[in-house]
Amino acid sequence: MANYSASFPELRARLLEWYGRARRDLPWRRTQDPYAVWLSETMLQQTRVETAAPYYERFLRALPTIAELAEASEERVLGLWSGLGYYRRARMMHAAAKRVTRAYGGQLPSDPAELRCLEGIGAYTAGAVASIAFGRRAAVVDGNVARVLARLFAMDDDIKSARGRARLWALADELVAEGDGSPGDWNQALMELGATVCVPREPRCAGCPVSGLCISRAEGRTGDLPRVGRKSKPTVVRHVAIVLASAKAVLLARRRPQLLFGGLWEPPSTAGKLPSLAARLGLEPRTLEHVGDVIHVLSHRRMHVSVMRGVLPRRSRWQVPGPEYDAVEAVARDGLQTRAHGALTVKVLEVANVGARDLP
Ligand code: SF4
Numbered sequence: 299m300a301n302y303s304a305s306f307p308e309l310r311a312r313l314l315e316w317y318g319r320a321r322r323d324l325p326w327r328r329t330q331d332p333y334a335v336w337l338s339e340t341m342l343q344q345t346r347v348e349t350a351a352p353y354y355e356r357f358l359r360a361l362p363t364i365a366e367l368a369e370a371s372e373e374r375v376l377g378l379w380s381g382l383g384y385y386r387r388a389r390m391m392h393a394a395a396k397r398v399t400r401a402y403g404g405q406l407p408s409d410p411a412e413l414r415c416l417e418g419i420g421a422y423t424a425g426a427v428a429s430i431a432f433g434r435r436a437a438v439v440d441g442n443v444a445r446v447l448a449r450l451f452a453m454d455d456d457i458k459s460a461r462g463r464a465r466l467w468a469l470a471d472e473l474v475a476e477g478d479g480s481p482g483d484w485n486q487a488l489m490e491l492g493a494t495v496c497v498p499r500e501p502r503c504a505g506c507p508v509s510g511l512c513i514s515r516a517e518g519r520t521g522d523l524p525r526v527g528r529k530s531k532p533t534v535v536r537h538v539a540i541v542l543a544s545a546k547a548v549l550l551a552r553r554r555p556q557l558l559f560g561g562l563w564e565p566p567s568t569a570g571k572l573p574s575l576a577a578r579l580g581l582e583p584r585t586l587e588h589v590g591d592v593i594h595v596l597s598h599r600r601m602h603v604s605v606m607r608g609v610l611p612r613r614s615r616w617q618v619p620g621p622e623y624d625a626v627e628a629v630a631r632d633g634l635q636t637r638a639h640g641a642l643t644v645k646v647l648e649v650a651n652v653g654a655r656d657l658p
Contacts, residue, residue, distance in 0.1 A: 306473060309450070309511050310484065316507035317487035322494070325351055327486075332406040332431035333364050339426045340391055340418065343440075344384050344597075347493070353382050365404045367395040376561045376638035383641060385562060389555065390418025408432035421467070429474070430482035437470035438485045439463070442492025448524030449496060452513035457524045532595065537603045539567035540575060540586060541650035542610040543631070548652050549579075549610055550637060551618060552625040558596075563637040565646055566619035566626070572606065578619045581608060590649040594642045601642065605649045 321327065324347060326338030337357060341350040357378045361367045367375070372392060379388035394416040398406055406427065407413055413424035421439075428434040439447075444457045444466050451469065455462035470488075474481050495502050501520050503509050514520045542549040542565070550563040568575040576583045586606040594601040616626045629637060631652065
């Protein structure tokens with residue numbers, strides 16, 4: 299990568315002018331409330347803007363301050379997050395809100411280094427909150443920024459490699475420190491360009507405000523950049539789930555907090571064999587019917603779930619159906635939406651034809 303810092307002032311001027319007139323009107327851009335900025339940046343990790351927007355608005359209506367988030371039960375927080383996925387984000391934010399209430403009187407610190415000491419806040423979120431909410435000169439590098447910078451400066455390093463990431467952060471740092479404009483606007487302008495113009499497959503260079511300064515365009519290499527090492531294939535994991543339902547209720551178990559999908563309710567399932575799960579539920583496997591299969595893809599694994607269905611026996615007490623769970627309950631079918639759950643549970647209940655249409 300050559301030294302192109304001479305073009306920085308022009309790059310900044312053009313991109314900020316474009317952002318001022320072309321930026322999308324998104325709910326979190328109407329506020330500088332640090333809590334709202336933090337919430338939006340947390341929700342937007344791994345989630346599309348259109349998906350996150352209604353969740354963001356509903357969450358803020360229900361828990362409008364850090365203190366209220368800190369006081370809410372985990373069940374309530376996960377319930378508000380239900381369907382958004384990557385629930386660890388919600389649990390980390392909840393824990394961080396408690397710490398902010400205890401240690402900072404309910405006000406987020408503005409220093410990126412202090413922000414990074416909070417649960418779930420990494421370099422990206424710290425930079426975004428510090429620059430957007432507090433106007434601090436802090437850089438951000440997310441997937442959009444990495445792609446834009448790699449193309450603008452024709453960076454040949456793999457952007458996922460340690461060296462590539464270090465160079466991107468150094469470049470972003472240099473850019474955000476240049477001039478006196480708003481660091482928050484600058485960071486958002488870069489992200490907006492990546493989200494709407496310098497998109498992954500076919501960048502819309504003809505409408506790009508900085509095309510005249512883009513090295514990869516000048517070199518005819520926009521199709522080759524950014525360079526990304528080959529992703530490893532997700533691991534295939536096979537599960538079996540048992541949906542026990544009566545006309546009025548369905549059996550759900552809650553996963554232990556430290557596990558994948560921790561804190562969420564689901565029909566009992568196991569990565570082991572059907573007979574052992576059936577035995578833990580006190581059932582004969584032959585009383586269960588195979589009703590279909592579900593495939594659920596996560597970033598690091600591909601889950602194949604074989605769905606069995608049976609009749610929910612009348613019992614006053616249930617044993618937790620395995621070490622993955624810390625609670626089990628026959629939940630009224632018309633009350634399913636009150637339990638925190640993930641998209642996989644919706645799919646499994648749908649295949650078993652049990653009230654999934656009521657779930658959000
Ligand atoms: Fe991206 Fe094309 Fe603009 Fe370069 S000219 S920054 S490749 S959209």
